[in-house]
Amino acid sequence: MPRPIPLDDIDRHLLTLIQADSTRGLHELGEEVGLSASAVQRRLTRYRTSGLLRGEVAVLDPRVLGGAMPSIVLVALDRESAALHAAFHARMLAEPRVQQCYSIAGQWDYVVVHVTEGLAESRALSERLFLGDPNVRRYDTLPAVETIKRGLALPLPEE
Amino acid sequence: MPRPIPLDDIDRHLLTLIQADSTRGLHELGEEVGLSASAVQRRLTRYRTSGLLRGEVAVLDPRVLGGAMPSIVLVALDRESAALHAAFHARMLAEPRVQQCYSIAGQWDYVVVHVTEGLAESRALSERLFLGDPNVRRYDTLPAVETIKRGLALPLPEE
DNA sequence: ACGAGGCACGCAAGAATTTTGCGTCGCGGC
């Protein structure tokens, strides 16, 4: 399924634009990249059917929601069993407060980013997710003081 | 500017839906939350003008793009000068390959998530961003082996 | 060299969605 597709300059331009704002209208996008609305449309459907464009989502401002505090958690597992890793993945995917999860190289096995309403809930969530797992050897929770940048946009070389 | 606004159950339901998929059409959304299309529309514009809804963005699949490798970097600064921190923030905001940046409590000052095309470029970017900064005391780059979960959705209690 | 096929494009008609105006209803304050 991860099948790379060839992209030209216009594709990269378009993808950069919709990664910043996906509400802009086919005609308007077409004007910016030098294409008609229908040509833009056909490219977008190509991105969708190829799996490149996974979807479009609304981005909320955590500050307007009141106390939304991200935390970064470093996790080390005991054993390297594939089944245990799969179970861990499933728990991360199932928990809505977990925004991101990467398995990494080095002395830690995972980096998890989760969002809670304050330190107390952050500790409680970490305990439930990691202390409750007998296969988690240790974890270290780094509470975020401030969010400087927050996005998912992938860089596209452009030339 | 971070001014919290009161939300009812329908608001939370709507926000949850558009955080998962913002392409769904006012009528369809209205059907799911039990409102007319225009009522849904009015709520969405309220989210926008209040700053709660920051925008809508396209989410791409890194795997279809070929080699897109995230790395998590832990950074410690030398001094706590506000001006130096501001300069650091500006550099993070200006670099498209930096997806996320949090200032954190503890022995590290920042967590940075950046995306590159492989280990070599990851090292090069880290060196340019952090080794080149005389105020960065030390940094540790953790290359991601696999992305388990990747999103920005904020949890909304719902009741 | 030249013609056939494929691919992407622009244009325009048709379909669908979004936007806006208007009348109604329920709730709280005067």
Add this chain to the structure above:
DNA sequence: GCCGCGACGCAAAATTCTTGCGTGCCTCGT
């Protein structure tokens, strides 16, 4: 008890998206 505010649904109007069709360009094969 009445008035005004806020939110709603409905429907018309405006905009946007979708689709079919004809054209041009590039490539490949004859």
